[in-house]
Amino acid sequence: xxxxxxxxxxxxxxxxxxxxxxxxxxxxxxxxxxxxxxxxxxxxxxxxxxxxxxxxxxxxxxxxxxxxxxxxxxxxxxxxxxxxxxxxxxxxxxxxxxxxxxxxxxxxxxxxxxxxxxxxxxxxxxxxxxxxxxxxxxxxxxxxxxxxxxx
Numbered sequence: 276x277x278x279x280x281x282x283x284x285x286x287x288x289x290x291x292x293x294x295x296x297x298x299x300x301x302x303x304x305x306x307x308x309x310x311x312x313x314x315x316x317x318x319x320x321x322x323x324x325x326x327x328x329x330x331x332x333x334x335x336x337x338x339x340x341x342x343x344x345x346x347x348x349x350x351x352x353x354x355x356x357x358x359x360x361x362x363x364x365x366x367x368x369x370x371x372x373x374x375x376x377x378x379x380x381x382x383x384x385x386x387x388x389x390x391x392x393x394x395x396x397x398x399x400x401x402x403x404x405x406x407x408x409x410x411x412x413x414x415x416x417x418x419x420x421x422x423x424x425x426x
Contacts, residue, residue, distance in 0.1 A: 325391030325424075327358040329379065331367050333396050333422050337388045343425040351375050351419055354395050361386055362397070369409050371397045374417060394422040 338344065351374050362368040363383035372379035374397075388394060401415035411417055 325389065325393055327355055327393045327395070328361050328386055328388075329354060329358040329371070329395045329397065330361040330386075331364070331371070331397050331399065333394060333420075337386060337394070338424055338426075339387050339389075340426045342388075342390075345421075345423045345425075347421045347423075349395070349419050349421045353421070354419060358393075358395055364404075366404055366406065366408050367397070367399070370404060370411055371417065373410055388422075388424040390424065390426040392424050394424075396420045396422060 333346075354375055356377065360368060360380050360382045361384045362371060362379060362381060365381040368379045368381040386394075396419065398418045398420060399415065400418055404415070405412060
């Protein structure tokens with residue numbers, strides 16, 4: 276947020292502030308809300324209850340209800356080790372694992388993101404990974420995003 280003052284508020288349940296103002300994802304797993312007076316309030320989620328996933332794509336079919344969906348680019352170091360892999364192709368899982376410096380299992384799972392769930396997306400940019408790839412080819416990159424859902 277560029278304008279206004281910033282106020283920090285710790286909330287245990289982020290739903291308590293959804294109706295107050297538009298929310299914007301921010302660092303630390305919280306949200307920023309821009310009030311009518313131009314002030315910004317940063318809401319820091321007190322106890323995150325949601326699940327964490329690591330995938331290579333995001334689809335609106337992953338969200339059952341009306342929701343606030345936020346997307347923020349993150350660094351590979353910000354991907355939690357406890358995020359459950361839902362990367363469905365072995366080659367993609369291997370390439371992502373080589374970037375993250377750990378084994379990422381291939382797991383062809385479908386998920387529905389619920390309130391407070393987070394999906395980290397390893398987005399291949401610049402084409403499709405060639406069959407058998409174990410590293411990112413020249414001219415391609417993987418960008419990482421944090422997708423958060425609030426219903």
